[in-house]
Amino acid sequence: MRIVFAGSPAAAVPSLEALAAEHEIAAVVTRAPSPQGRKRVLTPTPVAARAVELGLDVIEANRLDAEATERIAALEPELAAVVAYGGLVREPLLSLPRHGWINLHFSVLPDYRGAAPVQRALIDGRSSTGVSVFRLVEQLDAGPLVRVREAPIAEGTTAGELLAELAVLGAGELAEAVREIEAGTAxxxxxxxxxTLAPKLTLADGALDLQRPAPVVLSRWRGVTPEPGAHGTVDGQRxxxxxxxxxxxxxxxxxxxxxAGRAAxxxxxxxxxxxxxxxxAGKRPMPGVDWLRGRGGTAVFELAPAEGGR
Structure with a gap:
């Protein structure tokens, strides 16, 4: 099939590779380069970098506006596949490919519709999740399903680790969905x-409330690691x-x-x-015990205000 692929982060790369191995990728749509790291170096998305390695045409667009729609229309795709592109697909672009758009989402829908399904599932202490492939509609993550696969969540797994696992699992399900669409058996x-909804996490979501029970604290830590990052405040410093x-x-x-012994x-x-x-703040990562030794062996993290400000 002649496919337009839309995606941006590393989690979308396995899907791009899977589809490129079996189909004609007319173009890859991805977000424009953005400043990364301490030096804020302008860096292409992981999908853009892999697309170049595969010799594929790249359309860089932070939103699918009239210009992007015109460029995609000129490619005459039979199908479009999107994995974590980072922008909305609206009409008339939504109806442009003969087989429409399909989307890979990292949850078992309708659970965790939104930008952070993996993170929110971990924060909620879930023991399983999965992937869903569905037809894109204008309502957020609400289209009909064509492939669903559940997956257990191993104890201690962080959001970054779980997303990497689901990216590979989901690539296989997306490739199978395309095969079914091509064969007319979908x-x-x-x-x-x-x-349930899974809105994007903010820096504030990474603040650990140490007044909560340990399993709850650990669940949030797993869900916000590596992004937006777990943190606490000591002496006014993060x-x-x-x-x-x-x-x-x-x-x-x-x-x-x-x-306590050899541990902090x-x-x-x-x-x-x-x-x-x-x-x-302002220092390199270090063992927690070394950090505490440098402070004389103790520290007190600020606690969140009681609910209601009391």
Whole structure:
């Protein structure tokens, strides 16, 4: 089939590779280069970089406006596939390909419609998730399903690790969906059940509330790692919490950190957690125990105000 592929982050690369191996990719639509790293170097998206390696034409567009629509229309695609492109597809572009647009989403729809399904599932403490391939409609992630595959979530898995796993799983499901569409055997079914939403995370979502029980704190840490990043505040300075695990140390008051044996631990609303790796403001990542030793062995994280400001 002649396909236009739209995607931007690393999680979309396996899908691009899978489709390029079996079909004609008329063009790859991706977001424009953006400043990355401390030096803010203008960097193409992972999808753009891989598309160039594959010798594919690239259309850089941060939104699918009239100009982008005209360029895609000129390609006369039979089908368009989108994986985490980062922009909305609206009419008349939505109806332009003969077989429409299909989308790979990293949840079992209608659960977790939105930009952060993997992160929100982990924050909620879910033990399983999955991928869905559906026909794109104007309503957010609401189109009929053609492929669904569930997947367990291993204990301790972070959002970054889980997304990488689902990217590979989803690429296979997307490729199979295209095969079915090409063969005329695809069967689309409307989504069943009440939808839940997964809005994009902000920096504030990464703040860990150490007054909550340890499993709840760990679930949020997993969901915001690596982006937007877990953190706490000590002496008015943000401390990134890069690696956090369960600890068997003696309980501490919520937010109080101390050295227990050879480890740095911090108290929560239940059991303590081990601060395996942290990054204080303006410094490099370091073992949590080294950070605490440099502070005389203790630290106190600021606690969130009680609900309602009390």
């Amino acid at each position: 069967r689309f079914a409307e989504q069943v059940g009440s939808p 401390v990134k919490l890069l690696a956090l695990v369960r600890s068997g140390a003696e309980p501490l008051p919520p937010g109080h950190a101390a050295i 631990v911090v108290g929560t609303g239940s059991a303590p957690l081990e601060l395996v790796e942290v990054q204080p």
